[in-house]
Amino acid sequence: MGELRPLAQDLTQESRALAHALRELFDGLDVSVRRYAARRIRDPGTFSRYLSGTRVPPWEVVMDLFTDLAEHRGTAATPGAIELLRGLHRAAVATGASPKHAVEVLERQLADADRVSRRSTARGDVLGDALLDRKHRIADLEVRLSQLEAEWSAERERADQLAAARPDVSELLRERDALRDEAARLAADLVTAEQRRDQAEARCELLERQLEAIERVQRTAALPVAPRNAQRLPKILVVDDQSDNLLAMSAVLSTLDQELVAVSSGREALKALLDDNDFAVIIMDVQMPDMDGYETAAHIKRRPRTRDVPIIFLTAMGADPEHSARGYAAGAVDYIGKPFDPWVLRAKVAVFTGIHLERRWADR
Secondary structure, three states, X not given: OOOOOOOOOOOOHHHHHHHHHHHHHHHOOOOXXXXXXXXXXXXXXXXXXXXXXXXXXXXXXXXXXHHHHHHHHOOOOOHHHHHHHHHHHHHHHHHHOOHHXXXXXXHHHHHHHHHHHHHHHHHHHHHHHHHHHHHHHHHHHHHHHHHHHHHHHHOHHHHHHHHHHOOOHHHHHHHHHHHHHHHHHHHHHXXXXXXXXXXXXXXXXXXXXXXXXXXXXXXXXXXXXXXXXXXXXXXXEEEOOOHHHHHHHHHHHOOOOOEEEEEOOHHHHHHHHHHOOOEEEEEXXXXXXXXXXXXXXXXXXXXXXXXXXXXXXXXXXOOOHHHHHHHHHOOOOEEEEOOOOHHHHHHXXXXXXXXXXXXXXXXX
16 A cells, blocks of 8 residues: 555544544555545645644545545445544544634635636726727717707708718617617626625625734734623624534634524524624524525525624535525625634634624724
8 A cells, every 4th residue: 555654643532533534444445645646636745644634634535535445345435434434524623723724714715805806807997998988989979960960950941851961860870879788788797897896805805804813813822811801792693403513613612702602593593683683793504494594694684683793604515606606695794614614713703703892882
């Protein structure tokens, strides 16, 4: 098979358990690390760190191992084995992520948002120039038509002869109408491009604040914990129909000075908001029975008392553009795929609770 790096020192219990399970899967392939990395077009050093426990691999790497082992042995993995590995993977992600990893995730999101902003700005400039050109042409046609109408008014007795001598009037009218339609379409496209640019700029600003939150946590990690003041703690509403997910998120956020309210359905979330609307942020799963996250968010945004509470969608469906676009359309301020990096989640929650406290102080 080729030698494997020994397990890293000072691993968490969860990371060590996941690394042992991955090594057992890989051992069944009877192939070297370098050869398998080449087969899957991956960096061999990174894959070796997955097997030594120093890095938690993405879930798709684990599924690739199941697929390749099934092909090698001729038998598929059982659902129980896959679910066992999924549980080990979630536990390792919840305890093994680092601030450096969180910074990389947020910087990648910031780069994506900045790229959308720059493309939208460039698109807006092109549409603006095209719109201005069409408006100039429309104005020119209006002047020419006004000249013809003035001639008709001054020489009404020669109207028939003038119409016969100027057969291009109807063509000018058609050209003007076509240009007006094109100008209206360009104006609508320009508005859309400007809206996308504004949304991307707002997301860039939010991601920069989240990066600052992580850096602030790193700087103050070694300082003694200051006693909590008498100010009422901000509330965080966590919505997920899976009890283990609620426990994992509560453990991740327990180190922050916040009051956590955990519920297991969209209806319970609406009831909690009806009883108390003073929540700093809502973390909500998308896939839930009876009322999913999108429907719950729509109800929240329709209520005047809760429409301004920020919502972060947390889902195993992934953060691809189709799902994230639907999440933002439902009123979410952010969209995170599972398994999540706990440092990323803590940074995002810290930013929104900070904004909530600033607003509470300003309203005094």
